[in-house]
Structure formats: structure tokens, C-alpha cells
Amino acid sequence: MSEPALRAVGLGKRFGRSVALAGVDLDLPKGVSLAVLGPNGAGKSTLLRLIAGLARPTSGSVHVAGTPAHRPAARALVGFIGHASLLYPSLTARENLLFAARLQRVAGAALRIEQLLETSGLARVADVPVAGFSRGMSQRLSIARGLVHDPPLLLLDEPFTGLDPRAASRLAERLASLRAAGRTLVLVTHDPKRAAELADRAIVLAAGRVVFERHGSEGGAEALERAVLAAGDTAT
Amino acid sequence: MPPDSPAMPWIRRSLRPSGLVLAGFMILWAVLVVRAPVDSMQGVIQKVLYVHVPCAFSAYAGFIGTALCSALYLWSNDERFDRIAAASAEVGVVFCTLVILSGPIWAKGTWGHWWAWDPRLTVTLLLWFVYLAYLLLRSFTEGSARTARFAAVYGIAGVLAIPLNYFAIELFGGAAMHPDNLERGSLGAGMGWPFAVGIATGLAAYVHLLLLRTDLESLRAEAVGAERLSGG
Amino acid sequence: MNVFLAILWKDLVTEWRSRDRVTAMLLFSLLVVVIFHFSLPGGATRETQATAPGLLWIAYVFAALLGLNRSFSLELENDALAGIALSPVDRGWIFLGKAASNWLILGVAQAITGGVFALVFDVDLAAIAFPLAGVVALGSLGICSVGTLFAAVAVRTRFREVMLPLLLLPLLVPVLLGAVRATATLLETGALAFEPVQLLLVTDATYLIISWLVFDFVLDE
Numbered sequence: 001m002s003e004p005a006l007r008a009v010g011l012g013k014r015f016g017r018s019v020a021l022a023g024v025d026l027d028l029p030k031g032v033s034l035a036v037l038g039p040n041g042a043g044k045s046t047l048l049r050l051i052a053g054l055a056r057p058t059s060g061s062v063h064v065a066g067t068p069a070h071r072p073a074a075r076a077l078v079g080f081i082g083h084a085s086l087l088y089p090s091l092t093a094r095e096n097l098l099f100a101a102r103l104q105r106v107a108g109a110a111l112r113i114e115q116l117l118e119t120s121g122l123a124r125v126a127d128v129p130v131a132g133f134s135r136g137m138s139q140r141l142s143i144a145r146g147l148v149h150d151p152p153l154l155l156l157d158e159p160f161t162g163l164d165p166r167a168a169s170r171l172a173e174r175l176a177s178l179r180a181a182g183r184t185l186v187l188v189t190h191d192p193k194r195a196a197e198l199a200d201r202a203i204v205l206a207a208g209r210v211v212f213e214r215h216g217s218e219g220g221a222e223a224l225e226r227a228v229l230a231a232g233d234t235a236t
Numbered sequence: 237m238p239p240d241s242p243a244m245p246w247i248r249r250s251l252r253p254s255g256l257v258l259a260g261f262m263i264l265w266a267v268l269v270v271r272a273p274v275d276s277m278q279g280v281i282q283k284v285l286y287v288h289v290p291c292a293f294s295a296y297a298g299f300i301g302t303a304l305c306s307a308l309y310l311w312s313n314d315e316r317f318d319r320i321a322a323a324s325a326e327v328g329v330v331f332c333t334l335v336i337l338s339g340p341i342w343a344k345g346t347w348g349h350w351w352a353w354d355p356r357l358t359v360t361l362l363l364w365f366v367y368l369a370y371l372l373l374r375s376f377t378e379g380s381a382r383t384a385r386f387a388a389v390y391g392i393a394g395v396l397a398i399p400l401n402y403f404a405i406e407l408f409g410g411a412a413m414h415p416d417n418l419e420r421g422s423l424g425a426g427m428g429w430p431f432a433v434g435i436a437t438g439l440a441a442y443v444h445l446l447l448l449r450t451d452l453e454s455l456r457a458e459a460v461g462a463e464r465l466s467g468g
Numbered sequence: 469m470n471v472f473l474a475i476l477w478k479d480l481v482t483e484w485r486s487r488d489r490v491t492a493m494l495l496f497s498l499l500v501v502v503i504f505h506f507s508l509p510g511g512a513t514r515e516t517q518a519t520a521p522g523l524l525w526i527a528y529v530f531a532a533l534l535g536l537n538r539s540f541s542l543e544l545e546n547d548a549l550a551g552i553a554l555s556p557v558d559r560g561w562i563f564l565g566k567a568a569s570n571w572l573i574l575g576v577a578q579a580i581t582g583g584v585f586a587l588v589f590d591v592d593l594a595a596i597a598f599p600l601a602g603v604v605a606l607g608s609l610g611i612c613s614v615g616t617l618f619a620a621v622a623v624r625t626r627f628r629e630v631m632l633p634l635l636l637l638p639l640l641v642p643v644l645l646g647a648v649r650a651t652a653t654l655l656e657t658g659a660l661a662f663e664p665v666q667l668l669l670v671t672d673a674t675y676l677i678i679s680w681l682v683f684d685f686v687l688d689e
């Protein structure tokens with residue numbers, strides 16, 4: 001019986017007056033993808049950052065493949081692609097990837113970086129400083145950066161924001177192929193259609209709690225959309 | 237329903253006993269100070285020391301308290317420790333200010349000038365700056381959890397700076413103008429008790445004010461929690 | 469260890485590309501030296517020579533404050549600090565990498581400033597260059613250790629430029645006392661005094677260890 005890729009039990013993050021998350025339970029087996037939706041301020045980014053080990057929970061627990069998320073061993077299993085690009089503008093694409101690879105202690109980094117640059121379609125601009133990149137190119141590099149250590153669990157925080165339709169569909173293809181290759185994805189998105197298309201399960205967060213959960217795709221994107229709207233109403 | 241802020245009911249219950257203890261000490265102390273003999277060399281002004289020294293003990297106790305609670309907060313992630321740490325700093329800075337104000341009063345009365353870079357007073361001045369930096373850090377950080385964490389880190393670093401500063405200033409600083417007469421032997425007759433009781437009073441005051449301040453903070457947290465429940 | 473080197477490499481490469489940090493630090497500390505020179509009456513007299521070490525270290529501290537702030541404000545762009553925090557290592561190594569790059573970059577500014585200072589205040593440095601470099605290195609180690617820790621804190625508060633000096637200066641008193649005294653003795657007698665160096669060593673060790681231990685909490689969210 002293998003460990004679930006991700007398990008959260010009563011996960012909470014709060015301090016005094018502000019409650020970011022309150023009692024979230026998740027049980028995600030390996031290879032199953034999860035979409036996280038909800039109104040702004042619902043705690044979606046916080047949830048992702050807790051799973052990535054960037055923040056520590058104040059109540060409950062979150063484990064990645066059986067290890068508490070805050071431990072270094074768990075951080076090695078997670079690829080995080082956040083709101084911001086996590087890139088250094090004065091370094092080139094290749095240097096950014098090299099730095100990330102060294103931070104993640106990747107063996108055989110040089111080869112891996114070349115492969116990633118190829119798959120991201122950035123080989124031609126590998127030695128151009130990131131400051132000159134378009135949003136789409138930065139996004140592709142961010143994802144390559146998140147994948148540099150070949151993590152089994154991938155966390156993406158609203159990756160479709162600001163992308164033109166062509167870049168967005170390329171991203172969707174990329175995520176679909178990652179999913180097909182057996183990685184576990186947790187995708188925060190505002191778009192119910194993308195959620196339905198790219199994930200096996202979906203949850204809707206509001207005010208730090210899970211208010212809607214779905215395993216499978218009954219109701220399609222419309223059901224998700226209704227759930228998000230309903231969550232938005234109760235939150236205000 | 238959002239969870240309640242962690243409460244500290246034992247604080248409320250301790251307020252009355254600690255208040256009574258403090259009142260008792262203060263009366264005893266006042267009596268002893270008034271009846272204490274006037275120092276032959278320094279005159280009546282020497283009695284300022286009966287305030288100055290206890291305040292110094294409490295000022296240092298305050299920051300050690302803050303540092304201890306900071307370490308406990310970082311270790312346990314329990315926000316109640318942070319509340320005590322913050323309260324301890326707010327109470328301690330008051331005592332520290334009193335030390336720095338009363339010191340020159342005594343110095344002017346005995347040595348004739350307001351300030352001297354004597355090791356103990358200088359280190360206490362530095363402590364005062366550390367206190368202020370701690371409190372400013374708390375007000376200028378946004379996000380309560382982050383505030384608590386950053387303040388805790390500074391509390392621990394600050395407490396280490398105190399012995400380092402003391403050591404440093406001792407090595408190089410000015411001549412010691414502090415009367416080194418806290419050892420019983422060189423204190424004049426009849427001065428031992430007022431000092432001892434004074435220190436006890438100062439510490440009792442620190443504890444009582446600490447409890448008061450922490451209670452206030454707890455009340456505030458609970459009030460906000462209740463507000464949330466009622467949808468306010 | 470690899471992570472330490474990676475961060476050091478990244479910081480130095482980034483700095484080399486723009487050279488803005490070291491330039492700003494250098495300009496600032498040179499300005500301080502020049503202003504002090506003008507504000508002291510009579511030029512290079514015996515009295516001014518006595519105050520020279522203190523002034524030098526004041527210039528160094530100002531430069532350090534500038535550089536320390538910048539080293540973390542760069543990391544806030546694009547949330548790059550989160551990228552570093554994701555590294556699966558003990559976060560003490562991250563602290564060490566940052567502190568080392570700060571120390572090296574500060575060292576460059578210090579060396580050049582020291583040279584100009586010697587010219588302006590008519591001090592002969594040739595004979596004592598090595599021990600002086602050692603003292604300066606020890607002093608900046610103290611500054612950069614607890615300075616890196618609190619730069620990471622200050623940069624995420626309001627009024628970050630004001631916050632760092634406020635937090636740092638009381639803690640730097642032992643470092644400055646030791647460094648100034650050691651520098652002064654070196655300039656006067658040409659020999660290293662034991663006590664100030666001992667103070668520097670103790671303070672540096674204390675600050676390095678405590679910063680290593682608590683840096684994890686500073687990177688947390």
C-alpha cells in the first residue's frame with residue numbers, strides 16, 4: 001500500500017485574528033490531479049505554500065508521500081510554480097535553471113537543463129537574460145524551473161494568468177502530458193473549464209474551508225462554476 | 237465556525253493574588269525606604285537608588301522574559317507565548333526608561349554631572365535601544381504571524397547582545413562609577429533590607445504588570461474572535 | 469555545502485552583471501570619509517589621527533547597511549526568496565551563502581575605501597596591511613552575520629531602510645568596539661592587541677551560530 005502523494009488532516013493556518021485556512025482535509029493518491037478553485041482570499045495560495053513547505057501549519061498536518069511537508073526531504077519531492085516567476089532578471093534562462101538545479105541538488109544538471117530548455121521551447125534564448133522575456137516565455141521557464149529536480153508532485157498557482165490564448169493552450173498541453181506521465185498535479189485556477197479539463201478531482205475553497213468536493217467529472221465545468229459562485233456569495 | 241483564539245484563563249485568576257502581593261511589597265518597601273538611614277557621603281539623593289536598582293532588575297528581567305518566551309514561541313508555534321513576549325517587552329521598556337531617568341538624577345546629585353559612560357548604565361542604554369527596536373519591529377511588520385516570528389528572532393538575538401555588550405564595554409569602557417556595593421559587606425548598615433525588598437517589589441511589579449498586559453492582549457484577541465462568530 | 473556555493477555564485481554573478489551594489493557602497497563610504505575630513509578642523513593632525521579608526525568603521529557600517537538591504541530586496545523581486553526557501557536543505561546553509569556573498573562584496577568596498585582613507589588621513593598602511601585586513605575581515609564578519617539575518621527580516625517590514633539600522637546598531641556595538649580598538653592599536657603600535665580580537669572572535673562566533681539556527685524561522689511564512 002503506497003503512501004498517498006499528498007495528505008492533509010485538519011490543516012489550518014491562522015494567527016490571532018486572521019484565519020487563512022481552517023481545517024482542510026485532503027487525500028490525494030499518486031498520479032491523481034486536483035484542481036483548487038475559490039474566490040480571492042479563500043486560502044488557495046496558502047494551501048499550496050503549506051504543501052510546498054514554505055509555511056508551517058498552526059494546526060493539523062500536511063504530509064507529502066508520508067513526510068511532513070516542512071521537512072527538507074519532502075521539499076525535494078515538490079515542484080512549486082507560484083504566482084511570481086521566482087526568476088532572477090539579470091541571469092540568463094540557462095543560469096536560472098542552473099541555480100535552481102544546484103539549490104535542488106540535482107545530479108547531472110547540465111544534461112537535464114538542456115532537455116528542459118528543449119521541451120520548453122527556450123533553447124534559442126537560453127543565454128538571454130530573463131529580463132527581456134515575455135510573460136509566456138517567463139511562464140515556460142518558471143515551469144521548467146519547477147521541474148528541474150523531476151518532482152513527483154507539482155504545485156501550480158494560477159499558471160494561466162496573463163497568458164495569451166496560444167500560450168495558454170501550449171501550457172494546457174504541457175500539463176496534460178505531465179499528467180499522462182504519472183505526475184501528481186495540484187492546480188490552483190480561477191477557470192472552471194481548465195479545472196475540469198486538467199484535473200481528476202476538484203475542491204472549492206471559501207474562507208479557508210473546503211465547501212465543495214468532487215471526485216470525477218459529473219456536471220462538468222458548469223457544476224464547478226456554480227460551486228465557485230455559491231462560495232463567493234457565502235464568503236461576502 | 238472559525239476557531240476561537242487560544243485563551244489564557246489562568247491570567248485572569250492570577251491578577252488578584254499578584255496585585256495583593258504587589259501592594260504588600262510596596263507598602264513594606266515605602267516604609268523601609270523612608271526609615272533607611274541617610275547615606276553619610278551621598279546624602280538623601282542616595283535614596284534614588286532604591287528606585288533605580290529595582291527598576292534595573294525588572295528591566296533586565298523583562299528582556300530575559302521576552303527572549304525566553306520568544307524561544308518558546310518559535311519552538312512550539314503557540315501564539316500565547318508571543319503574547320507574553322510582547323507584554324514583557326512593553327512592561328520592561330517602562331522599567332528601563334525609569335532606570336535611565338533615575339540614574340542621571342542620582343549621578344547629578346552625587347558626582348555633579350548628568351551622564352558618564354560607565355559600563356552598566358551604557359549597557360542599560362543599549363538595552364533600551366534593543367527594546368525600542370523590538371517594539372518598532374512589532375509595529376512595522378504586517379501580518380500577525382510574521383510579526384510574532386520576526387520579533388521572536390530579534391528577542392533572542394537581542395538578549396545575546398546584552399552580555400556581549402557588557403563584556404565589550406567592560407573591556408574598553410569608561411571608569412566604573414557605579415557603586416559596587418550590592419554585596420552585603422560594603423552596604424551601610426540598615427541599607428540591605430530596603431534594597432532587597434525593593435528588588436522584590438520591582439519584580440512583583442513586573443509580574444503584575446505583565447499579567448495585566450497579557451490579559452489585555454488576550455481580551456482583545458477573544459473579542460475579535462467573538463466578533464467573527466456573530467458575523468460582525 | 470553545494471547550496472551555500474550555489475547562492476554565493478548566484479549573488480556574485482548577479483552583482484558582477486550590474487555592479488550597482490558595490491558601486492553604491494563604495495560611493496557612500498567615500499563620501500563619508502571626505503565629509504569627515506572636511507568637518508574635522510586642521511586636517512591630518514594627531515587628534516584626527518586618533519579618531520581615524522572610528523570614522524573608518526562608521527563609513528564601513530553605513531556601506532554595509534546599504535549593501536545588506538539591497539541583498540535581500542533583490543530577492544523579493546519575483547518572489548525569488550521563495551525559490552531559495554524551497555531548497556531541500558538545512559536553511560542555515562542559505563544563511564551562510566548570503567552572509568558570505570555580503571561579506572565578500574562589502575570587503576571589496578572596504579578595501580578601496582581603506583586605501584582612500586589612508587591617503588586622506590595620511591596614514592601609512594604598507595607595514596600593517598595584512599593584520600589590518602584580518603581585523604577588517606573579522607569585523608565585517610560580525611556585521612554581515614547578524615546583518616544578513618536582520619536584513620532578511622527588515623526587508624519584509626514597512627520602512628525597510630529605517631528598520632535595518634534600528635535593529636542592527638545596538639547589536640553591532642561589541643563588533644564595533646572590538647574592531648575600532650583593534651584598528652586603533654594597529655595604527656598606533658603596529659601590533660595586534662589581544663583583547664579586541666578576542667572580543668571580535670567571541671562576538672562573531674555567537675552571532676554566526678545564532679543566525680544559522682534561527683534563519684529557518686525568518687524564511688518561513
